[in-house]
Amino acid sequence: MTELYELTLAQAAAEVAARRLSAAELTESLLARAADLEPRLLAWATLLPEQALAAARAFDAAGPAGRGPIAGVPYGAKDIFDTAGVRTAAGSRIWADRVPDADAAPIAAARDAGAILLGKLHTTEFADGDPAPTYNPWNAEHTPGGSSAGSGAAVAARIVPWAFGSQTVGSVLRPAAYNGVVGLKPTFGRVSRRGVIPMASSFDHVGFLARNAEDAALLLGVFAGRDPDDPDSADVPPDDYAAAVRDADAPPRIGVLRGWFFEEAGAETREATEETMRRLANAGARIDEADAGVDFARAYAAHRLMQESEMANWHAPLYLGNEDLYGPKIRVYLDNGFGHAARDYAAAADYRREVQRLALRALDRVDALLTPTASGPAPRDRSQTGDTRFQSIWSFTGFPSVSLPIGLSADGLPLGAQLASAPFQEARLLRAAAWVERTLGVSLAPPL
Numbered sequence: 001m002t003e004l005y006e007l008t009l010a011q012a013a014a015e016v017a018a019r020r021l022s023a024a025e026l027t028e029s030l031l032a033r034a035a036d037l038e039p040r041l042l043a044w045a046t047l048l049p050e051q052a053l054a055a056a057r058a059f060d061a062a063g064p065a066g067r068g069p070i071a072g073v074p075y076g077a078k079d080i081f082d083t084a085g086v087r088t089a090a091g092s093r094i095w096a097d098r099v100p101d102a103d104a105a106p107i108a109a110a111r112d113a114g115a116i117l118l119g120k121l122h123t124t125e126f127a128d129g130d131p132a133p134t135y136n137p138w139n140a141e142h143t144p145g146g147s148s149a150g151s152g153a154a155v156a157a158r159i160v161p162w163a164f165g166s167q168t169v170g171s172v173l174r175p176a177a178y179n180g181v182v183g184l185k186p187t188f189g190r191v192s193r194r195g196v197i198p199m200a201s202s203f204d205h206v207g208f209l210a211r212n213a214e215d216a217a218l219l220l221g222v223f224a225g226r227d228p229d230d231p232d233s234a235d236v237p238p239d240d241y242a243a244a245v246r247d248a249d250a251p252p253r254i255g256v257l258r259g260w261f262f263e264e265a266g267a268e269t270r271e272a273t274e275e276t277m278r279r280l281a282n283a284g285a286r287i288d289e290a291d292a293g294v295d296f297a298r299a300y301a302a303h304r305l306m307q308e309s310e311m312a313n314w315h316a317p318l319y320l321g322n323e324d325l326y327g328p329k330i331r332v333y334l335d336n337g338f339g340h341a342a343r344d345y346a347a348a349a350d351y352r353r354e355v356q357r358l359a360l361r362a363l364d365r366v367d368a369l370l371t372p373t374a375s376g377p378a379p380r381d382r383s384q385t386g387d388t389r390f391q392s393i394w395s396f397t398g399f400p401s402v403s404l405p406i407g408l409s410a411d412g413l414p415l416g417a418q419l420a421s422a423p424f425q426e427a428r429l430l431r432a433a434a435w436v437e438r439t440l441g442v443s444l445a446p447p448l
Helices: 009-017 023-041 049-062 105-112 149-156 173-179 213-223 241-246 259-264 267-282 296-319 328-339 342-362 389-397 426-440
Strands: 044-047 074-078 116-121 162-167 182-185 205-210 253-257 286-290 368-372 401-408 414-420
Touching: 009 023, 009 213, 023 044, 023 049, 023 074, 023 116, 023 149, 044 149, 049 116, 074 105, 074 149, 105 116, 105 162, 105 213, 116 149, 149 162, 149 173, 149 205, 173 182, 173 205, 173 389, 173 401, 173 414, 182 213, 182 426, 205 213, 213 241, 213 401, 213 426, 241 426, 253 259, 253 267, 259 296, 259 389, 267 286, 267 368, 267 401, 267 414, 267 426, 296 328, 296 342, 296 389, 342 389, 368 426, 389 401, 389 414, 401 426, 414 426
Parallel strands: 074 116, 074 162, 253 286, 253 368
Antiparallel strands: 044 116, 162 205, 182 205, 182 401, 368 414, 401 414
């Protein structure tokens, strides 16, 4: 018999909508799972058992009217999403006791959609490089990635069916790959960031960690849309993402970016990606070699320079005079940011526009571009969060990307592949992702 905590978002929402399962029963199962695993995982910055159960019971008492695709289903939020009356510390000492008085826009939208907040999940400090305390559920000696460390671990461990993450460089897709789940980073501006603690405003994206492409599509359908109070929110109507996943019958056209990605990947990751491409081609996908003409190492350096500059600008009022309250890795990034010249930032921004143009051209004749999500499986080093380079390019350009599990390494750690499409083409991206997912038939669960 399937345990309630094993249900995916779509399965759980369907059971709740049909009144075969109450939100309270589901919440109790997830809280019991959290109580069982939390001492080993340390995924939660703040768990809200009483508040979550009260919300679930109120939901059940309200009846079935107006229930949507995530209604009655608990979730977790990375601890940079402001939550009214609930501590939001961003993994930092300087904000250890910070309690916002208003919800971030995504949290408010989740509440309006009937979702139940189970708690706040650990993040690296200010969503940057100093690691969260969270353990990788596949092997406690390995990093769970970052910065959405708790989100990736909790979804993989079946403590929540989905969680909010955020990505400025690689902080949704890398934890997804390292923990064996699906991570979706929509187009820049597709989902409101209002009330989400910023890192670098040119690159910050709200994203989702879930168990499969169907769940990611349901989530994007709920949260995509224009927010007039977010200056970077895009005025582009959402598509029917759930329908795109349901209709994923035709094999996609996939362009493979080898070059730098395959040169920098470990042998095991390269071989797993090659085997993935062979399986997709045998199932009918058109697999083409793609060359975007991008100097990816230069693009990564430009991304870092702009990111560090914008971090220094935002953190200056907090950081200067309080340096000892910041971790060692973020101090390096901030000090770098204070030292970057304006002309170097302008040159990096110019190259960003060139990279966006080249990447769009590479996407002209394919549905998605494919690379490994990361250069290898999660490193055996909890003092770091892993290699950000491969995910960076789609945060730098702002193009949508998704990571899918493709198997396990020889050491039993998850491996992932990422797909990317043109801006606001998430329906095409998710359709391709769902087809790839069904063709590979890879669904991973850690040995807990």
